[in-house]
Amino acid sequence: MKRIAALIGAIGISVFMTGPALANSLVATSPIAGATLKVAPSAVTITVEITPMDMGNEITVTDPAGRRVDDGTLTVAGNDIIIGMKPITESGAYKVSYNILSEMDVPLVGSFNFNFSTPSISTPEEVVPSTPAKAQGSDFGTNLFVIGLLVVSFAVLVTLALYARKIFKER
Numbered sequence: 001m002k003r004i005a006a007l008i009g010a011i012g013i014s015v016f017m018t019g020p021a022l023a024n025s026l027v028a029t030s031p032i033a034g035a036t037l038k039v040a041p042s043a044v045t046i047t048v049e050i051t052p053m054d055m056g057n058e059i060t061v062t063d064p065a066g067r068r069v070d071d072g073t074l075t076v077a078g079n080d081i082i083i084g085m086k087p088i089t090e091s092g093a094y095k096v097s098y099n100i101l102s103e104m105d106v107p108l109v110g111s112f113n114f115n116f117s118t119p120s121i122s123t124p125e126e127v128v129p130s131t132p133a134k135a136q137g138s139d140f141g142t143n144l145f146v147i148g149l150l151v152v153s154f155a156v157l158v159t160l161a162l163y164a165r166k167i168f169k170e171r
Contacts, residue, residue, distance in 0.1 A: 024050040024100065024108040027079070033112035038119050040088045044070070046081045050102040058099040059083040064092030091118045 030045040031037055044061055054076050061070040061083065073084040081100060088094070097111040 024048050024102045024105050031114040036115040044083050051079050053101045056101045060097050062095045
């Protein structure tokens with residue numbers, strides 16, 4: 001009887017001591033895995049289920065030729081791990097590889113791809129300014145009218161000046 005009680009106690013302790021195994025998993029990525037981008041990303045973000053450790057994580061981003069295009073600045077913000085990017089200009093498939101560590105968990109290792117398509121640059125046709133066609137005819141009438149207005153304005157100015165002089169003398 002004592003043996004059965006000891007066996008049941010040992011089984012009970014082992015069940016309670018071994019909880020469910022924690023397994024970190026990928027929640028989201030930015031850029032989204034498999035997406036085609038027209039604008040180059042300034043950073044790649046990986047969101048995981050279990051908060052990662054501040055140190056020991058690794059993310060690399062490589063271009064279609066296999067060269068690293070991340071700038072090496074890795075930041076952990078909550079459940080997000082962010083790696084900065086160098087400016088990219090080459091079209092093709094970019095590979096993001098990651099190795100993320102969480103406390104009391106096996107490393108989360110994997111990779112995903114995103115595509116970058118350089119925007120097509122269209123050069124506008126050269127615009128040649130055109131000069132408006134000059135009306136056929138004479139500008140003599142317009143010039144005469146403007147000169148007449150100037151003469152009348154000058155006459156009004158002289159008349160007002162003489163009137164002002166007369167008013168100041170009377171005071």
